[in-house]
Amino acid sequence: MSxxxxxxxxxxxxxxxxxxxxxxxADALVLAKRHLTQIPRIPDELxxxxxxxxxxVLLFRYVFGGAIAVTGTSYVNFLMAGxxxxxxxxxxxSTGIGLATDLQRGLVxxxxxxxxxxxxxxxxxxxxxxxxxxFVVIVMWTVGLLVGFRPQGPFIFWLAAAGxxxxxxxxFSWISATIGMAVHSVEAAQSAGxxxxxxxxxxxxxxxxxxxxxxxxxxxxxxQPVSLIVNAVRGLLLNHPDTSTILQALAWCVGILVVFIPxxxxxxxxxTAR
Amino acid sequence: xxxxLAILAEGLEKNYGKTRALAGLDxxxxxxxxxxxxxxxxxxxxxxxxxxxxxxxxxxxxxxxxGLDVIKDADALRAHIGLAGQYAxxxxxxxxxxxxxxxxxxxxxAGGVARQRAKELLERFDLVDAARRTVKTYSxxxxxxxxxxxxxxxxxxxxxxxxxxxxxxxxxxxxxxxIISGLVAEGTTVLLTTQYLEEADQLADxxxxxxxxxxxxxxxxxxxxxxxxxxxIELTVARRGNLDAAAQALRPYSSGEIxxxxxxxxxxxxxxxxAQLLAxxxxxxxxxxxxxDDLALRRPTLDDVFLTLTGRTATSAELPADEDTLATxxxxxxxx
Numbered sequence: 390m391s392x393x394x395x396x397x398x399x400x401x402x403x404x405x406x407x408x409x410x411x412x413x414x415a416d417a418l419v420l421a422k423r424h425l426t427q428i429p430r431i432p433d434e435l436x437x438x439x440x441x442x443x444x445x446v447l448l449f450r451y452v453f454g455g456a457i458a459v460t461g462t463s464y465v466n467f468l469m470a471g472x473x474x475x476x477x478x479x480x481x482x483s484t485g486i487g488l489a490t491d492l493q494r495g496l497v498x499x500x501x502x503x504x505x506x507x508x509x510x511x512x513x514x515x516x517x518x519x520x521x522x523x524f525v526v527i528v529m530w531t532v533g534l535l536v537g538f539r540p541q542g543p544f545i546f547w548l549a550a551a552g553x554x555x556x557x558x559x560x561f562s563w564i565s566a567t568i569g570m571a572v573h574s575v576e577a578a579q580s581a582g583x584x585x586x587x588x589x590x591x592x593x594x595x596x597x598x599x600x601x602x603x604x605x606x607x608x609x610x611x612x613q614p615v616s617l618i619v620n621a622v623r624g625l626l627l628n629h630p631d632t633s634t635i636l637q638a639l640a641w642c643v644g645i646l647v648v649f650i651p652x653x654x655x656x657x658x659x660x661t662a663r
Numbered sequence: 664x665x666x667x668l669a670i671l672a673e674g675l676e677k678n679y680g681k682t683r684a685l686a687g688l689d690x691x692x693x694x695x696x697x698x699x700x701x702x703x704x705x706x707x708x709x710x711x712x713x714x715x716x717x718x719x720x721x722x723x724x725x726x727x728x729x730g731l732d733v734i735k736d737a738d739a740l741r742a743h744i745g746l747a748g749q750y751a752x753x754x755x756x757x758x759x760x761x762x763x764x765x766x767x768x769x770x771x772x773a774g775g776v777a778r779q780r781a782k783e784l785l786e787r788f789d790l791v792d793a794a795r796r797t798v799k800t801y802s803x804x805x806x807x808x809x810x811x812x813x814x815x816x817x818x819x820x821x822x823x824x825x826x827x828x829x830x831x832x833x834x835x836x837x838x839x840x841x842i843i844s845g846l847v848a849e850g851t852t853v854l855l856t857t858q859y860l861e862e863a864d865q866l867a868d869x870x871x872x873x874x875x876x877x878x879x880x881x882x883x884x885x886x887x888x889x890x891x892x893x894x895x896i897e898l899t900v901a902r903r904g905n906l907d908a909a910a911q912a913l914r915p916y917s918s919g920e921i922x923x924x925x926x927x928x929x930x931x932x933x934x935x936x937x938a939q940l941l942a943x944x945x946x947x948x949x950x951x952x953x954x955x956d957d958l959a960l961r962r963p964t965l966d967d968v969f970l971t972l973t974g975r976t977a978t979s980a981e982l983p984a985d986e987d988t989l990a991t992x993x994x995x996x997x998x999x
Contacts, residue, residue, distance in 0.1 A: 499766070
């Protein structure tokens with residue numbers, strides 16, 4: 390053990406004085422960097438997060454696709470909007486799982502004992518998961534091109550579609566964060582984070598046209614957020630954007646953020662107060 | 664009191680549903696001293712630490728750390744304290760250096776300062792060789808040292824250590840003790856919780872014995888030992904038939920009742936100034952023709968203190984009571 394005095398240091402250990410808003414952002418970025426640094430060190434997580442949607446592409450493109458009738462375009466062109474939306478929504482579950490893991494390992498306790506912005510633990514996760522999801526979407530785009538996906542219309546529409554997808558990813562991350570804070574174990578965060586997403590993504594226009602569904606299901610499928618997001622993205626990728634659908638999709642995302650950001654932050658305060 | 668208090672807690676109460684974690688806990692630690700909070704699992708030690716480090720709000724009572732109220736001044740207080748917990752709260756997938764740099768940034772140090780500080784602490788805690796390895800590859804003792812290093816980033820005047828040596832082997836424990844003693848020598852106030860009697864004895868200026876959410880005794884190690892009674896001479900006679908003769912011979916030295924255990928030919932004689940009596944005790948026993956198997960002058964241990972205060976047995980029975988090894992037996996788990 391060396392005998393360096395902990396107080397002997399070349400520089401002052403006083404915290405820098407900056408505004409509250411500055412630290413809210415800076416602390417979140419420090420934690421986002423933490424999670425992004427980890428990604429290449431636990432490659433299996435990213436690999437599985439990518440393999441799963443690839444399997445869905447292959448499954449629907451080659452197994453179910455032939456039996457599903459869509460009008461106006463090829464099935465693979467129809468499918469990819471659904472795959473993108475499903476990928477970012479399923480991918481957002483990692484936010485809650487990561488938070489539950491930090492809670493369980495006592496890291497959240499340490500964070501809370503530091504003079505850092507309280508929201509940063511949540512914001513850092515949602516930001517890094519957004520970056521991760523962006524990467525997975527780019528991979529999926531490439532896979533789509535390989536199996537015959539041909540987006541139409543101007544590039545700016547594709548960018549707009551990507552924008553909606555990323556907003557969706559961010560919004561669902563906050564729902565996931567709320568779930569991760571509410572449950573009591575990592576395993577619970579895993580299943581509770583996923584289970585409700587299945588009906589939402591499959592009873593939607595993601596993989597099949599809703600016209601073939603029975604009336605009661607169709608009524609649900611056509612008005613739920615995943616369908617609206619998928620339809621908005623699909624319209625933009627296939628050069629027939631529908632302003633009303635896009636606005637409804639955006640409204641859902643913003644609505645989710647307005648409700649779940651405060652809810653997650655509140656849960657964070659409550660949950661760790663034990 | 665001439666010294667300033669670095670930690671003061673008055674009447675802290677905390678309930679979890681029907682479970683009473685703290686039932687009016689009072690604590691005080693002078694600046695630059697070590698306060699050990701000693702108690703079995705479930706006594707409320709961790710709850711107390713969580714309140715004092717702003718992680719938890721008490722249901723009643725008040726507390727000040729470094730002159731700041733733990734509720735009203737919570738934000739300001741976090742820049743004056745360090746916390747190291749029972750489990751090493753560091754990120755497994757980051758390297759030692761990355762962990763310390765990250766926590767430095769979260770203490771709002773500038774990037775360069777945070778990196779410089781990380782280097783200093785890694786050096787101080789003997790982790791330079793492991794600095795670029797992910798924490799996953801660290802041993803338990805290394806993790807614990809890194810965790811402690813993380814709590815020292817801003818050289819906090821008040822440091823909270825929640826069972827800092829639980830789960831460490833003897834070597835790791837001794838290393839941790841040395842580090843803690845070093846910090847105290849540099850002027851840090853330390854509150855440490857422990858289940859290990861030896862640890863409190865070794866490190867603490869003041870000990871607060873906690874059971875069922877309140878302090879049941881406090882004082883220095885010596886003061887606590889004095890509460891249980893003073894020194895005693897313990898002897899084992901060679902033959903059971905000698906017991907009466909031995910008791911007779913020792914009666915003049917006794918400051919209280921002599922306990923006789925016929926089954927193991929054991930006598931316990933409470934005495935004062937025992938060291939000065941020993942020579943004549945031996946002479947008198949010799950004159951009374953009492954052969955001895957064993958003779959010892961004992962001062963009570965903190966183990967005895969806890970048993971006397973709570974009436975509950977320690978789990979030490981199944982462990983060999985070897986005085987030469989560290990007496991690091993956990994106390995009985997309290998049933999709450």
